[in-house]
Amino acid sequence: xxxxxxxxxxxxxxxxxxxxxxxxxxxxxxxxxxxxxxxxxxxxxxxxxxxxxxxxxxxxxxxxxxxxxxxxxxxxxxxxxxxxxxxxxxxxxxxxxxxxxxxxxxxxxxxxxxxxxxxxxxxxxxxxxxxxxxxxxxxxxxxxxxxxxxxxxxxxxxxxxxxxxxxxxxxxxxxxxxxxxxxxxxxxxxxxxxxxxxxxxxxxxxxxxxxxxxxxxxxxxxxxxxxxxxxxxxxxxxxxxxxxxxxxxxxxxxxxxx
Ligand SMILES: NC(=O)c1ccc[n+]([C@@H]2O[C@H](COP(=O)([O-])OP(=O)(O)OC[C@H]3O[C@@H](n4cnc5c(N)ncnc54)[C@H](OP(=O)(O)O)[C@@H]3O)[C@@H](O)[C@H]2O)c1
Numbered sequence: 675x676x677x678x679x680x681x682x683x684x685x686x687x688x689x690x691x692x693x694x695x696x697x698x699x700x701x702x703x704x705x706x707x708x709x710x711x712x713x714x715x716x717x718x719x720x721x722x723x724x725x726x727x728x729x730x731x732x733x734x735x736x737x738x739x740x741x742x743x744x745x746x747x748x749x750x751x752x753x754x755x756x757x758x759x760x761x762x763x764x765x766x767x768x769x770x771x772x773x774x775x776x777x778x779x780x781x782x783x784x785x786x787x788x789x790x791x792x793x794x795x796x797x798x799x800x801x802x803x804x805x806x807x808x809x810x811x812x813x814x815x816x817x818x819x820x821x822x823x824x825x826x827x828x829x830x831x832x833x834x835x836x837x838x839x840x841x842x843x844x845x846x847x848x849x850x851x852x853x854x855x856x857x858x859x860x861x862x863x864x865x866x867x868x869x870x871x872x873x874x875x876x877x878x879x880x881x882x883x884x885x886x887x888x889x890x891x892x893x894x895x896x897x898x899x900x901x902x903x904x905x906x907x908x909x910x911x912x913x914x915x916x917x918x919x920x921x922x923x924x925x926x927x928x929x930x931x932x
Pocket of ligand 1: 685687688690715735786813814857858862
């Protein structure tokens, strides 16, 4: 097992990448705190993990509320007695550009991705230090390394996570805490149908046609699976990656290599 006895919080684990990561972490021996706003979907993830013999608990938290994030960390320690891993994965996406961006939509995207990451780590830090060290992970995106034609605020927030990764990796190395981020390419999750529909509408083509065109830009010729991102996450938070910190790892089928 890769994570025996470890306790992990995964934000945005009620669906998609976070859900796959939670199941993968639990299969490797971690107790996982599932988090998001949707109680029903969170409960489903907990049940799935328990049916497989794993340990998981759902704690509702809205990443737009700093108080919720603080309570989430407290609840994890109250339930499982320690904290070793904090993975901020929650995210939202919506199209915007410099013409149509509004202060409200900008602030929301920055808050869910970046502000929640900063304050999540601030609250988690004393607990991870107390455990003698651990791992912090963020879900950035290829859009954090290469500008996205789809969303200005999303690209800005995701590139902020890459810099936050480097800054914290340097600052927290002395505490035996490694900090890395994942930069997934196109992953088939709840987010994708929305994006495909909006992009197809903008180009006047069907979502199927847009997805076909999109796949042609990926050297592997296909979207990445949630499981493939979860496996990369598992590697980065485990001792198998004990020499790796400050890295932004693309999981993108070669998209950024083109
Ligand atoms: N899919 C892709 O192609 C792709 C590519 C690159 C990066 N990513 C990143 O991967 C991460 C996971 O996305 P996904 O593709 O797995 O999409 P998803 O299935 O839509 O999952 C998004 C998760 O974020 C949570 N979330 C959203 N807003 C929240 C808020 N205000 N407070 C708390 N939780 C919130 C959702 O939980 P609730 O609904 O329960 O609140 C859900 O669990 C995101 O950071 C995304 O930007 C995705």
